[in-house]
Amino acid sequence: MTEYEDTIPGGRHWSMLIRRGVQLKLTDVxxxxxxxxxxxxxxxxxxxxxxxxxxxxxxxxxxxxxHCLYSDMGRVFCSIIDDDVGWHDAASGTCNAHLVANKWGxxxxxxxxxxxxxxxxxxxxxxxxxxxxxxxxxxxNMNWFGRVDVDGAGGMAISDANSKPGDAVILRxxxxxxxxxxxxxxxLDTASAYPRNPIAYQLSLAESVPDDDPCLNSRQENARGFAxxxxxxxxx
Amino acid sequence: xxxxxxxxxDTARHIEVVDAGDYWINRVNVGETFRITDLKGNQAVxxxxxxxxxxxxxxSAFDTIREQKNLYLTTGSTLxxxxxxxxxxxxxxxxxxxxxxxxACAGESNTVRxxxxxxxxxxxRDSWMLAINEHEHYGLTKRDLAHNIxxxxxxxxxxxxxxxFEDGISEAGKYVEMVAKMDVLVLISNCPQLNNPxxxxxPTPIELAVWS
Numbered sequence: 001m002t003e004y005e006d007t008i009p010g011g012r013h014w015s016m017l018i019r020r021g022v023q024l025k026l027t028d029v030x031x032x033x034x035x036x037x038x039x040x041x042x043x044x045x046x047x048x049x050x051x052x053x054x055x056x057x058x059x060x061x062x063x064x065x066x067h068c069l070y071s072d073m074g075r076v077f078c079s080i081i082d083d084d085v086g087w088h089d090a091a092s093g094t095c096n097a098h099l100v101a102n103k104w105g106x107x108x109x110x111x112x113x114x115x116x117x118x119x120x121x122x123x124x125x126x127x128x129x130x131x132x133x134x135x136x137x138x139x140x141n142m143n144w145f146g147r148v149d150v151d152g153a154g155g156m157a158i159s160d161a162n163s164k165p166g167d168a169v170i171l172r173x174x175x176x177x178x179x180x181x182x183x184x185x186x187x188l189d190t191a192s193a194y195p196r197n198p199i200a201y202q203l204s205l206a207e208s209v210p211d212d213d214p215c216l217n218s219r220q221e222n223a224r225g226f227a228x229x230x231x232x233x234x235x236x
Numbered sequence: 237x238x239x240x241x242x243x244x245x246d247t248a249r250h251i252e253v254v255d256a257g258d259y260w261i262n263r264v265n266v267g268e269t270f271r272i273t274d275l276k277g278n279q280a281v282x283x284x285x286x287x288x289x290x291x292x293x294x295x296s297a298f299d300t301i302r303e304q305k306n307l308y309l310t311t312g313s314t315l316x317x318x319x320x321x322x323x324x325x326x327x328x329x330x331x332x333x334x335x336x337x338x339x340a341c342a343g344e345s346n347t348v349r350x351x352x353x354x355x356x357x358x359x360x361r362d363s364w365m366l367a368i369n370e371h372e373h374y375g376l377t378k379r380d381l382a383h384n385i386x387x388x389x390x391x392x393x394x395x396x397x398x399x400x401f402e403d404g405i406s407e408a409g410k411y412v413e414m415v416a417k418m419d420v421l422v423l424i425s426n427c428p429q430l431n432n433p434x435x436x437x438x439p440t441p442i443e444l445a446v447w448s
Contacts, residue, residue: 046378052297052339055399057348061337062397074344074355087397091307091337093298098320135318136379140298150393154308154333156301187302225348 004203010196013123013182015130017042020233023081023172023206024179026199028145031165033197034186035144036094036120038128038137039069039077040178045133047073051090051140057221061150062087066218068225069142069171075232076174076225079215081206084167089146092156094120095187104194117194123182131178144169146186158188172206172215174229239311241328241413243269243447250446256439257428259363261371262446263288264416269447270324272424273411274331274388276440278404280427281387282340282360285315285323288419291375293317297336297383307393309334309385315414318382323420328413331406335391337399340364340384341429350431360384360425367423374421386427387412389434404434 007029008014018024026035041047050072058067065083068076080088100119101107107117124138147162185195209216209226216226245251249268254260256279264270265288272281287293296318301307303316311329314322339345342361346354361381368376388406393399426442429435 052383053345056338059399061393061399074348092302139382150307154306156305221348
């Protein structure tokens, strides 16, 4: 099998091992969606997505085409090779049970069955436990499709309607990566009702990285990140 | 917000100078006040906090900024844990702005930021690693090392979503002071970074003080 497509309903979670050379296309089917995501090296779970390093080394607060997502070991988990959105949030963390109950009310499986209001933190904990990981491994996460602006005084405000129906982002994986994800709301979402935006995802084989690749060449830092991957893999 | 302290170091229960490149790991009890002073100016103090009684609970940079809806830390900021409990509150600050999105330096991230041959230079993460392995009784491992505060560092975001590393806004003698809302374990690396113009390529000592 070289291609796979599926859709995760809003407010759910999943995880998967994505191999080097595979690309993941995330599509915000109805617009206004959110994907919380963590990444780990399956050979050494102590190596994990490091968003402060990712932002700092690319001198950016938003993530979009041309950016790479770095591990804490100076290696590139994946590159953003295409993006309809233009701004993905890396600085707001994820929603927890308290936040969801405060915004959208109490909910339980007993009463609401599979429509109960899941939250990002519990979703991550469930998926992490499948690999023997836990809350200590839960560092800063991506919020794909979300945009948070910062004013001159540091004030943070979410942008409504950042992502339109059908908008997609494509991640090309540069090393084997355990991907933990959920489709629970962005923690700063202001919707009056709990948002349930489905996210379609498609896995397929990526083309090999050309010498003029925009992610490899967008910054000297990324050329060095790719060099670290080459050293780790001892291949060309 | 700029706010001076009323406390004198004459009454502190503990006072200590920590050189650049060294770590400091110590307990500060609930209700105690903790001050970090930038003795020479433009130093970065890479700081982590843990619940001293349950170190699986730790400072969470991104929960802290989201809950206060502001990217920068200063007087009035409550530093919260990954379980969204208040750990400390900043009660005095003569610098005015501190970063918590820029993370800490490590040999590996230095290779990306500066040059591949920088990988063996001393770094904040090395100081933290030594601290946790020299103090095994705290039960901390690399898993527990999450995202830190960079006291005295200025990392503004541009309207277009860029991240800039401005010259420090700190000067010799500026300080930040906080009161503990729970028993906390403080883990500091006084940053040894020699490649960053923010500290004028000259990392310098800090002073730490605790009042009961």
